[in-house]
Amino acid sequence: MILPYSFYSRIDVVLIARELIGKVLVSRFNGITTSAVIYETEAYNGVIDKASHAFGGRRTARTEIMYRDGGAAYVYLCYGMHSLFNVVTNIDGIPHAVLIRAIKPLENSVDMLKRAGKPRLVKGIGDGPGKAAKLLGIHFSHSGMSLLKKPGPRQDGIWIEDRGIIVADAAIAALPRIGVEYAGEDAALPYRFRTELYEEISDI
């Protein structure tokens, strides 16, 4: 089933980041539907989180998306070349987000390989936030799209499904986030979640 508003609108972005492990991220662009299992995420805890783009209540044209009601895509350009895909959580006015850091291709991997410019599936193909977004064809111009409804077969869209995959807490490591050294004491918070279960390229 597609994850509903009630999943995204909750107050605990760290819990949501953990629960997104094992969920299936799906995109449909130009009639091509691709999907992948999420196996690494990071929580960004709004205005009190020094690592967040919304720290201190900062509002700009870019970060405005994060202040929206839960269930929207926040996609931004990093290092001038990588689109990084985030899920907006919490309710209108509270800028929580979860960065999707790693995915394992599921359906239509051939199309994902084309996007990645790779000849075949290899370990690590979707390991990294820039690579994950690229595999699914997600671009920073898609920032603000709703994740709450499946598009029609000819419509573009991004959504997340729960397909009943259960990942035990014991299989999920809580780690410090990557690339946020500037965030002072918040850099050490265990807001990154990762499981090794989907790192290998094989059937699920």
Add this chain to the structure above:
DNA sequence: CATAGGATCGCCT
């Protein structure tokens, strides 16, 4: 208007 720097990646050694 000018500028510094970034929630990264891939290739090189």
Add this chain to the structure above:
DNA sequence: GGCGATCCTATGT
């Protein structure tokens, strides 16, 4: 492990 790519975004004058 080091470095260059590459350009938007935020901030400051």
